[in-house]
Amino acid sequence: MTAKNAERLWEELRQRDPEAKRAWIERLARDGTPESIDLLLSALEQDSWFLRDSATRALASMGEDVVEPLIEYLTSGLWYTRAAAATALGAIGLPIAAEPLTELLRDANRTVRDAARDALLQLARQELAAHAVATSFASLSERGQRFALDGLADRDPDVAEGIARLMADPARRAAAEAAAGSHHLSRAVNDTPDDLDWEAVTGKRHEPRA
Secondary structure, eight states, rough: OOHHHHHHHHHHHHHHHHHHHHHHHHHHHHHHHHHHHHHHHHHHSSOOOOHHHHHHHHTTTTTTGGGHHHHHTTOOHHHHHHHHHHHHHHOOOOOOGGHHHGGGGGGGHHHHHHHHHHHHHHHTTTHHHHHHHHHHHHSSOOOHHHHHHHHHHOOOOOHHHHHHHHHOOHHHHHHHHHHHHHOOOOOOOOOTTSSOHHHHHHHHOOOOOO
């Protein structure tokens, strides 16, 4: 389906009642073809909250097959698309999402930052993913670590304490510092020039990729 046809589909669905919209989204999720996945992902870019929410839930139910494209959508120019992608990644709960979600904590949009915190909390509640969250947080500066941990503590102090204990592991810290020295995470999208200063919060300097 071309982008034009996809947009025509969403435009038609906007005129339908909620049950019809939900039925279409569920049908796409059951189908599970690459084209269906692309349509569900494109729904995250629609201005209809109901369509985005339904698509987010559907994508979350599809698991590993949609994780990589969802990570790519974290850099969308639309704040609500970034937030929806973060929510889906949190529901899926795979460790690979920990690093890009940590990067999203510096997003200019508060709703996006909150979605990233909620998603990281979901990851942190799972044993394997918790280790990935701890490693990602440990690669931040001391100030950045406090910023990231505070976001968890506001939601679940026990989970935040558990992540802090994992971060205190000397071997994990050494590995995180080595990783931080060898590469830089790509920039998340910022909506305005006067956004949250990532370098000031985390102590990381972001170099443009060649």
